Amino acid sequence: MFAADGSDAALVSFLIYTAAVFVLAAMSNRLLKSKSFLSEYFLGSRGLGVWAFALTFAATSSSGGSFTGFPSKIYTHGWILALWIGSYMVVPICTMGFIGKRLNQVARRSGSITVPDVIRDRFHSPLLGLMAVSLIVFFMSFNLVAQFKAGSLILQTLLEGVTLFESTADGLASAVAGIPLLSSAESPEYLLCLLVFGVAVILYTTYGGFHAVVWTDVMQGVVMVLGVIIMLPLAISQAGGLENTTKLMAKMTPPRVSAPDKGGITLTLNKPREEILRIDTGTWITDEPIPGQKVPLLFRVTKSAIIPAGKTTINEVKVLQLTTLEDIQRILGRKESEKFLDDVKVSNIDLKAYAYGESGTQQGAYVSGPGPSPSSSNGFLPFSLAISFFFMWAISGTGQPANMVRLMAFRDTKTLQRSICTVAIYYTMIYFPLVIIFCCARVLLPGMEGESDSIMPKMAVFLTENIGMGWLAGLLVAAPFAAVMSTVDSFLLLISSAWVRDVYQRNINPEASEKTMKLLSYLATFVVGTAAMLVAVNPPQFLQDIIVYVGSGLAASFLAPVVYGLYWRRVNAAGAMGAMIGGFSVHLAMYVTGYFVNGSFFKPYQLFNFDPIIIGLFVSFISGFVVTKLTAPPSDELVQKYFYINKANS
Amino acid sequence: MSTAPSNDTESMEVDPVFLNSKREAWIILGLWVVALLWSVPYCYMNGFQSGLNAETVETTLGIPSWVFWGIAFPWIVADIFTIWFCLFYMKEDDLGVAHEGEDLAEEIAEMHANEDEATAGGNES
Numbered sequence: 001m002f003a004a005d006g007s008d009a010a011l012v013s014f015l016i017y018t019a020a021v022f023v024l025a026a027m028s029n030r031l032l033k034s035k036s037f038l039s040e041y042f043l044g045s046r047g048l049g050v051w052a053f054a055l056t057f058a059a060t061s062s063s064g065g066s067f068t069g070f071p072s073k074i075y076t077h078g079w080i081l082a083l084w085i086g087s088y089m090v091v092p093i094c095t096m097g098f099i100g101k102r103l104n105q106v107a108r109r110s111g112s113i114t115v116p117d118v119i120r121d122r123f124h125s126p127l128l129g130l131m132a133v134s135l136i137v138f139f140m141s142f143n144l145v146a147q148f149k150a151g152s153l154i155l156q157t158l159l160e161g162v163t164l165f166e167s168t169a170d171g172l173a174s175a176v177a178g179i180p181l182l183s184s185a186e187s188p189e190y191l192l193c194l195l196v197f198g199v200a201v202i203l204y205t206t207y208g209g210f211h212a213v214v215w216t217d218v219m220q221g222v223v224m225v226l227g228v229i230i231m232l233p234l235a236i237s238q239a240g241g242l243e244n245t246t247k248l249m250a251k252m253t254p255p256r257v258s259a260p261d262k263g264g265i266t267l268t269l270n271k272p273r274e275e276i277l278r279i280d281t282g283t284w285i286t287d288e289p290i291p292g293q294k295v296p297l298l299f300r301v302t303k304s305a306i307i308p309a310g311k312t313t314i315n316e317v318k319v320l321q322l323t324t325l326e327d328i329q330r331i332l333g334r335k336e337s338e339k340f341l342d343d344v345k346v347s348n349i350d351l352k353a354y355a356y357g358e359s360g361t362q363q364g365a366y367v368s369g370p371g372p373s374p375s376s377s378n379g380f381l382p383f384s385l386a387i388s389f390f391f392m393w394a395i396s397g398t399g400q401p402a403n404m405v406r407l408m409a410f411r412d413t414k415t416l417q418r419s420i421c422t423v424a425i426y427y428t429m430i431y432f433p434l435v436i437i438f439c440c441a442r443v444l445l446p447g448m449e450g451e452s453d454s455i456m457p458k459m460a461v462f463l464t465e466n467i468g469m470g471w472l473a474g475l476l477v478a479a480p481f482a483a484v485m486s487t488v489d490s491f492l493l494l495i496s497s498a499w500v501r502d503v504y505q506r507n508i509n510p511e512a513s514e515k516t517m518k519l520l521s522y523l524a525t526f527v528v529g530t531a532a533m534l535v536a537v538n539p540p541q542f543l544q545d546i547i548v549y550v551g552s553g554l555a556a557s558f559l560a561p562v563v564y565g566l567y568w569r570r571v572n573a574a575g576a577m578g579a580m581i582g583g584f585s586v587h588l589a590m591y592v593t594g595y596f597v598n599g600s601f602f603k604p605y606q607l608f609n610f611d612p613i614i615i616g617l618f619v620s621f622i623s624g625f626v627v628t629k630l631t632a633p634p635s636d637e638l639v640q641k642y643f644y645i646n647k648a649n650s
Numbered sequence: 651m652s653t654a655p656s657n658d659t660e661s662m663e664v665d666p667v668f669l670n671s672k673r674e675a676w677i678i679l680g681l682w683v684v685a686l687l688w689s690v691p692y693c694y695m696n697g698f699q700s701g702l703n704a705e706t707v708e709t710t711l712g713i714p715s716w717v718f719w720g721i722a723f724p725w726i727v728a729d730i731f732t733i734w735f736c737l738f739y740m741k742e743d744d745l746g747v748a749h750e751g752e753d754l755a756e757e758i759a760e761m762h763a764n765e766d767e768a769t770a771g772g773n774e775s
Contacts, residue, residue, distance in 0.1 A: 039748070082720075083690070083697070083720065086685075087686070087689075089689075089724060089725040089728040090728050093681065093736070094681075094682055099675070101667065101674070101740075102667065105667050105668075105745045108745055108747065108748040109749060111748065111753045244712075247709075367714045368699055368716075369716075370698060383690070386690050386693070390685075390686045390689070394682055412744075413741070413744075413745060414742055416736075417736040417740050418736070420732060420736045421733045421737065424728075424729050424732045424733065425729065428726075432721070432722060432725060436713075510757055566671070567668075567671070567672050567675065642668075645666075646661055647661055
């Protein structure tokens, strides 16, 4: 099977990759010796040039989701994902240009190193600084755990099927059998990936600081764009051209799927087997058409099942059924290279249709809006949600502290100007091509809906094997791994800087020596990383939902105070607090209301059909404005410091 | 430690970096609104249709036409605008030198001043 070659390539590329990351960390560590330690360790001495700044910004913003969740969504819902991601056309200029220049200037003028630093200095309010740091630690800690899990899952997907990996995982399982926390992990494979991934990230981040993170981000950014550039022509040509892909997609109808709790199909073997028969996930099963219909039956197993020795029947096998004739014929036409279960009869078919996308009026669901959806009868992306996502990427991206820190680190305005252009071209080369590539995946690899999270590695292996260059898959599958790694290291440094700089140095011991701060910085990064990794051994459920909650919550809390602080002379500390508390609490309230109204915290209440991020931002800006107007203006001294210069200087 | 004495407004002028950044921020916000008003309504009116005939789905360069004119084309336009804006419109302002450690030094000074006030009574450090 081709999977084995691709996975070995993944292992090799992973090892080369990790080695390169450590070389970069060692080089960064040498920089730490000569300059102001904290500013270098957490902010790279504000000296980032165009490539470093552009790629660290781009790579941090595109988390692991860009190469796992996003391809999976394109595959599942079709062309509508172009609209879902559409606001990325203005994301670079919005997230970098809107506050970049001014934030960098204010941070220089005050000597701020972290985002809470800027807020505290700009408003001359330790209380506001403490609020900012509490929110960052609260939100980002959840996010860090979630990203650790995401990274491990990606690595696990990539390494699946590699013999060395499987045997090491088994060895690890027996080694940790007696250790309380570690032995309770989801699976030995997950634990192994978590430890390898976690230890690598923690070590290089701790040792090298900000520059290590930035340089590895640059490398990761290059890997990501190379992956896409190589895959695009391969995908289009193998799918028979883009025109052909779209025409085929127009004819597609969504698969029928078995509900997780009950239903499925009954399989009956023509004769009993002497050994246990294991039916793996991804196995194809076919049978004659139902009388009166022309389309042959074709199912793909979505959860592995076992038929005991001597038995012939198994009930409720979880599958999905292909419903598009062209797809079925394509799979049956390459029966030799696919894994089929032969000599078997199918009966008791109990499968569910998609909530949107199958009825006669919804033809062409994969090439039109709102896109097919298994669960929502309004489709995947109704109008109001399309607007929410336009807000989500461009506006909420501007409000992310991890992005803001980077805006404090570039060298000069020229660097910012060129970097925005670089990121704009970079995103254009990644996001729209990804939509095309994974639309082609619908044609090339039908029936992957059950395991769509691993569509990226599967597609990489499929495309490269077809041109006889399996080794190339290694480079391609490194892209998602690079994406998640570059996000985790930034978050890790953000939290440790919050503890060291904002909590310890600014509130507990401002006169701590350089040596103490150095030791504490290493220690905090290491401890925060290790703690997050240990929590991720048994991570909370709903991780994707947590990531969404955290991202929008941070934007609702931070965007308005920072924008007001940079651009409005009249705003005062009370107004900034009003904006921060207003945004945070209204956003939280929509989620809590969702718990009572919709039965789950992660199905937030949607006022006027809008996502909580829009309502949260709206309230944050309004309350900041109202509180400022109702309270005394800030001192002249503060306003002059940040908004005026001496005439002689100009 | 501010840049000038608080009541000496004669010798001060509004920081041009602030003014330039603010003007640029308004334009960027405008660009976002234009992108939103172009993409979402266009896609909604042309791409959200029921009863689509699979054989006659309109394409441009192989992409469904509503995606091409609603997303791909404005994306290119936005890129061209971004490059023009950054390289030719955005002012190349001097961001000043970094006052590393100044905020901390200021707070330490304030802290000592308060301590001294509490013990000896208003002796400036």
